[in-house]
Amino acid sequence: MDSSGVSGWMHHLVVDASVKYCNCYASRPFYRLVSVACFALCVLFFVLSAQQPSVSRRTHQLHDAGRRTLSLSEPGGPRVDAFDLTVKPFGFNIVRQPTHKSSFKSCEKTDLLIFVCSSVDHADRRTAIRETWASAEALAPLNAAVVFAVGSGVGDQDALHQEAEQFGDILQGNFKDTYMNLTLKSTMALKYVSGACGRGTKPPRFVMKTDDDIFVNVPFMLSALKKNLAGAKRMITGCIKQRSAPRGVSADGRTAPSILPDFVAGAGYVLTGRLAAELYAAASKVVKPMKIEDFFVTAQCAKLVPGAYPPKHDPRFTCGGIVKDDCKLVSMFTAHKITSHRQSAIWDKFTSDPNPCMDF
Template sequence: MGDPETLSGGNGLKRQLVESLFRQKKPVFHVWFQFLLLMCLALVVLCYTLFTSSLPWESFSLSEHYGRLLNQTNQAHLLPAYRVHPKHKVKLSETTKSPTVPPTGTQYHQAYAPNYHFIMDNTEVCKNKTPFLVLLVPVAPNNVAARDAIRQTWAKNSLVQGEIVLTLFMLGLSGGADVEQVQEKLKLENLQHHDLIQSNFMDTYLNLTIKTMVIMDWLATHCPTAAYAMKVDSDMFLNIDNLVIMLKKPGIPKLNYLTGMLMWNRPVLRSKNSKWYVPKELFPDPTYPTYTLGMGYIFSSDLPGKFVNVSKSITPFNIEDAYIGMCMKKLGLAPKSPPDPSQFKAYNSRYDRCEYSKIITYILGSSEELVKYWTDLKKPGPPC
């Protein structure tokens, strides 16, 4: 088109010629102008989308964030960066890929366990014997120290108080460049101990709800004949003898039974700085329904299948023990207080042999503490 300053300073003939050409090309100019305007608008939208997707998660709705994160972690095992063997890959359903809620608006699939599959399993453990109690321990793939400490202590004997007790470890997939080496080590560990179960979700803190529901799915599918099961964290001191004694007491329900350290009227934390932050979009109520603290809770064998089925109608959020409480509420059930609530303790300030001989749970600081305390508890002589 030329420089505007040149146009304003030229002679009259040149000015008339340019204006004449401009009038002739005006329709064409309008078409190109509209095209460029649309292109600019599209570019602005694209830049805005890229910019917002790179913002910290606090700057947008956690409902969108958690759905997006779950969607990413659900499918992260498909990315070349994780270099998972092709036989471990799975094509997730279209509903699983939805970042928040499928079109029906009534079913939620991020925490629906059948959307995942097991890549390492020990399905025969409940076929060869009918356990009274199955302990499922969620643990990180690379946390061998915790698994070994548990094997040396409360998982050492499969016969407790005359009852068969099985202990299994639930793992997801590890991220990072060394995933193949981690998988090979896990295979060797499982060949030695036959107690690992691994599913193809990414093993992250935000996926604890998925991990818990996969535990429930495994129990419902592969071990429905057990009388009871327990989800127990890997950093726990578990007095397994006292637990079996409790479950064998007269009057302990065999159906619809969930017990542990009960949490009543616990407020939902809305501070984005909190590790346990849950936004209103995921959980609108100000308080959680009554639930059992996630360090360790016991349930009858009929509940895992019910939890899996009802999970499709509950918005997933990352507080796994409160999520189980929501499952109970949706089923029209409620957790029950244990016969002696004082046996379920969280943290302790010091080790006391007499105290540890009476309790069922305590949270510990390390695997070394577990081995040390257990060894002392089991030494000859009365503990009190």
């Protein structure tokens, strides 16, 4: 007999016995109290029985969550075919990858690979970044490199093709290039690193995600990463929105609700290179992916990778606040809403001799 049969049999046994007992003794004054107690026991039994299915459902939910958690049985993490260009969680394809003309030759020898989420029609922003903090002269001594992640379907595709041929630093997917598809761009970047940047080699030491209106103080940030997180295996660090976000940084004009799990701002966050493949594998296990890129990667995916959550808060990453004084960026990792013109102005200050921001 199964558990439901036993439960039904017990219902009949207890209820029948209780009713007979109560009918027999209800007319006697001495046993009226016993009748009330009998009735209370019946009610209690029904309440406890009714709770059993909900407890069972919760147990099944916990088991399902356990099955969704990423298995890390492979020492090197999940393996991804470098020649498979399908981003499986969302069903789109990578249609363009960085070439040998890019600022880096191999992920295996790269300490920091920076993915800049851009748009097809933001060529001026990419040019400003290439000529300032992400220039070959600035990044090569640091063993760092930059890749621009874009979508398709909007903007001048011919101009983008020429740009990609010239610089070799474009990673493109065949999805519509819109703000709400930032989740796809970041997942595409994870996929690219998971396949060891299309070459099947070891991943870079650190991977950064940022946007094309961000100034990145690469030397200062990379020095801090090497010093403070040298032995980290599964780590995400950035500005946790619930702690530092100013008003108006989210799409609906509000700060991150405190009821959401901690996640770091997509304006700039860093993860260990080996974690990229694990986050990409976890992306397929997220039941309801959110279109909020930073929450999807650093909370939804990270929570499915043992040891990757919670992220590490560092206020030197921007959470969306505006920095008006260029010289304050000397002690920050990133700055938000930096125009192309200001990228150049900041870089000129940082590279001049003497540096006006270091004149104490």
